[in-house]
Amino acid sequence: MDRVPILKIGDILLVSIQVDLQDHIALALQEDLGDKIVATSARGVLIDISALEIVDSFIGRMLSTIASISRVLDAETVVVGMRPAVAITLVELGLSLGGVRTALDVDRGMAMLAASTEVRDDELEPDEHGASDTVSAPGD
Amino acid sequence: MPTPVVVESGEIHEIHTDADVVRVRQAARTLALSAKLSLVDQTKLVTAASELARNTLVYGGGGRATVEVVRLGPRRGVRAVFVDEGPGIPDLDLALTDGWTSGSGMGLGLSGARRLVDEFEVSTDVGTGTTVSVVKWTR
16 A cells, blocks of 8 residues: 545544555655645544554654644644553653644544634634534534 | 574564565564563564664665574563664764754654663674664563
C-alpha cells in the first residue's frame, strides 16, 4: 500500500494507520491531509495509532507536523489510541509531541473535536453557522 | 569491547530503502519476542532499531543490520549491529547530544536510541564508516 486512507465523517477527517509506516508513506500522508482539509473544509483531524507498534522520531515528527499544518488550515488534530508501551518509549526517546492533542480512544477523540469545534462556532456570527449544525457530537 | 556472549540465532538485512528500515524493525520485533523481552522492552528495542536503521540509510548512505538473539549466562537479549561505509561521524560527542542534527531530523536518533537500550557502542572513522551496536537484555 502506498497511501494511508483518509475517511471523512461529518466535518472530521479520520485516519487509522494500519500499516508499518514507511517514511515516504508518512510524508505522503502529511501532504494528503493538508489537501483534504482544504478540499473538504474539515474542522478536525482524528489520527488513530492504536495499530502502531512503535512511534519513532520520524513518525513522532510526522504527527507534530500534521498538527501544525492542520492548525494553520483552521482544523484541530487529535491523536488517539497510543499503546502504553509506545507512550513509555516515546518519552524515554525524548519526544514530547509538542502541540499534539491526544485522547485515549476514538470516542473520546471525537468528543474532544466536537467540543472544540462548537466553541469555535459559538464565536462566529450567528448567520455563519450552517453545515456544522448537521454534525452532532457523539453522546458521552 | 565485544561482549562475551553466545549467539543463538540471527539475521542480516541490507538497508538501502525505506522498506528495508521497516524490515529491520520487523526482524527486531520477531527476535525480541523469541528472546522473551517484555512488551515495553520489545517496543524500546524496535524503536531504537528503527532510529539506527534510518541513520544507516540517511546518514550512512545505506549499509546492513545484523539482528541476533544472544545469551549471557542465564540472560537472553537481542543485539542489533548497524554497519555503513558512509562518511563517518566527525564529532561523536556532538552527534550524541540531544537535539543536534547534521540533517533534517530531530536530532534524537542516536541519543534517543542510546537511552532505549542496555548496551550501546559506536565506532566511527571519518571517510570509512560507522558501526553502532546495541543490546537489550531480558530483566
